Amino acid sequence: MPPQLDRFVCLGDSLTELSWDEQGLGASLAHLYQRKLDVLNRGLSGYNSDWALHVWKQWLEPTTDGGPKTQLVTLWLGANDAVLPSELQAVPLERYKANLRAIVALVHDRCPEASVVLVTPTPFHPEGWLDERVRRGLTREHDRAPERTREYAEAVRQLGNELSLPVADAYTPVDAEMRQLGPEKEGNVFTDGLHLNAAAYKHVVNAVVKAIEAHYPEKAPDALPLLFPYWRDIPTAGALGPEFSVADKAVAAAAANHTDPF
Known part of the structure; x- marks a missing residue:
């Protein structure tokens, strides 16, 4: 077999799918792991954990003899699960946690060598997201609530403890930056009130890298050899x-x- 790189797979929703933009999570990880791991985008824009679990059962490639191994996986869902219960994408909190457990089990079954990092959903800017809904031709009505998103972020932290998995807490630093900017400028960390800009993605990247360094130090960017x-x-x-x-x-x-x- 010719030399090849093992993999770093990013599972998630649009916050992952769109993170191959400049300084997004995927782009930043690909830069940090260049010639060390191939960073693969498996984000599904608009998907909740119900739908993502169904799709990744088909899409997640199992490790094969002689093939590349999946060394690291980020699992970042919740932005869509946490919409208001009346919305199509909504997934109740306990089923959301059950789905994340099932996805982690799927990863470990398909890729036994994989080390998983859970990532919390991030806060959003209600007024900015209302403006985006109007731009998309939707009604100017709230389809999500800040306190509900906060509950789903906390659920990820709890699940990390239950499964003994590291959690990259992306919610807390983004929320802190919003508070520091104040009501008039807190929307500046988003592109549309929900999706993150480069400055906000830095918090996510830092949280993920710190989780890897603390829990999987042998797979940290500086620890892996160049191909x-x-x-x-x-x-x-x-x-x-x-x-x-x-x-x-x-x-x-x-x-x-x-x-x-x-």
Whole structure:
């Protein structure tokens, strides 16, 4: 088998699907794990935990002999589950927790080597989200409530304790930044009142990386080796094999002159 990277799979809703934008969770993890793990986007915009569980039973690839392993998984659901009970996406709190348990079990069944990090849903900005609903041609009516989202974030923290899994608390720092900005500017951490901008995603990235460093230190970005050697090590290690001897000499000459041949 040719050399290949193991995987870091991000499971979630639109906050994951859209996080491959600049400085989003996916983009940031892909940067941190470049040449160490392939970061895969398995976000499902608009999905709740009922629907996501059904889809990931079909979509989540099992580990195969000789194939890449899934080393890390983030599970970030709740923004849609936590809408008001009258809404189509709503999932009752206890079923939401049961679905997260089932998803974790699915991950461990398909990918036994995977280390899971639960991520709490983040708060939202009610007025900003009302404006977005109008832009989408919907009524200017609340379909979610701040206290309900807070309950679902707390449920994730509780579930982490029950399952002995690390929790990246994204709710608390985003909520703190909103409070610090005050009523007139608290919407500035969102693109539309619900989805995060780059500044808010930094809180999520920091929470996820800290959870990995604390609970899975051997899988932290700085702990994993690069796939293929660092370029300055090629000449001394003969790392690329005899067929690269000419390239090795070119790299050695460049390194001697303290220049970057690439």
